Amino acid sequence: MWAGTSVLITDRRGRVLIQRVDYRTTCLLPGGAVDKDESPAQGAARELREELGVAMTVDRGLAVDWVSADSINTPADMRFPGEILHVYDGGTWNNEQIASIQLPEGEIDSVEFVEPSRLHALMSPGDARRALSALRARINNAGPALLEDGRPIAPTVLDRAGILSTPRARHHLPFHTGPAPEPLVVIQSWGWLLAPDGRVLLLVEPDTGSACLPGGTPEPQDSDNPLVTLRREAHEEAAAEFAEPLLLGHLSETNRPYARLRYAAPLTHLGPPDTDPATGRTHIRVLATPEQTLELFDWGPPAADQLAAVHQARTRFGIPRAEQQPVTELPDAADLTTW
Known part of the structure; x- marks a missing residue:
């Protein structure tokens, strides 16, 4: 089966870092396929180096998602038998960390921080569900969430209420x-x-x-x-x-x-x-x-x-x-x- 890894990173306003890539019409979290002889956490750290030019330890899991074969938007010969995708916590980045991002020559067109409620419009449905579930798990602080096609198998009140699916109250007032x-x-x-x-x-x-x-x-x-x-x-x-x-x-x-x-x-x-x-x-x-x-x-x-x-x-x-x-x-x- 396929094994994938991704990293959820936010800024100090709680916005999520997404990547615009040259091989898909939808955006992604930093990450990719786990290579031979490496763990998902090692793969996540490698992807951060390759895609953002950032070296950091990735050691806190937020979610593990069983992605069924029928939900993967890939050619039929690549779907067997599905995918296990790990989401790790990349933390909250300050302005200096954000400024240190260095994109590679190809693959990553740009990165930006977006409101959680915009993920559904910018990512594929399964990727958006997974990212929001991982973000809720981080806020909830109850350990990694187990997902199936991006949906928690044991939803918390944050999941049941759809927290962060709609725009947050915005008051940038002194x-x-x-x-x-x-x-x-x-x-x-x-x-x-x-x-x-x-x-x-x-x-x-x-x-x-x-x-x-x-x-x-x-x-x-x-x-x-x-x-x-x-x-x-x-x-x-x-x-x-x-x-x-x-x-x-x-x-x-x-x-x-x-x-x-x-x-x-x-x-x-x-x-x-x-x-x-x-x-x-x-x-x-x-x-x-x-x-x-x-x-x-x-x-x-x-x-x-x-x-x-x-x-x-x-x-x-x-x-x-x-x-x-x-x-x-x-x-x-x-x-x-x-x-």
Whole structure:
């Protein structure tokens, strides 16, 4: 059978590195066939040297995919009996690493970093499924995913919800600690609601896989009180209640007199979820570490400042730092003392 290998690399915004090659109309992750007398990991490291001019150790697996013969778009005499394809973690590259890429004379026309949601449009269906499954496995931090034709045989909540299949929330807005200046109009109030184990309550749209923090836009009954907005929205969206919050700060918009407030607070109660009156849908509620949460958004460099403020607030609340663990879907009736 064929044995293949590929490497998933992202930049600091969570975009995925893909290659445009001269022998296919669709894009690929770096990688290729495993050569005689080499392991898949050795093959992955060799392909990085040959295709990107980068020498690095590849030692963390993200997925192993059984690619059936019927799904491979190759001549019939090359299909027997299928392919085992390994996906390895190439890590998150900084600007210096990206600048060090040196493409060979032939084969690789160009490389670029793209939003995960664009993979389906740029890659073959099986390659896109495999890349997204591997990326979700990396975020989920539960070990390599076993796939069949790019689909996990034991889907996680990230897979079932289709996380990253649609564009991530994009807010490349500067984050400022402290209250918003008086001239700015508050148009959003979101909360980092922390469970006792240090993880964050995150809401996922059931039909699109889009993720968001609890919160929303002010309504007339809120009487211009952003905390009332946050408590109302948290109750409507997630049946969530929380203790006295801390204001982390606000996001501002260039040339627009608006502010988006960010709070942190300890979660105190989660009731059975109800239909969100704003969307007519019931959100999937999950717990994720703050770091996992940021990977589901495209907030740019200012996200690091917001994350630091979250951890400062967590320390003031006396809540421990969350251990690395899989993203967990919450049941309808959630006892916070068990988290």
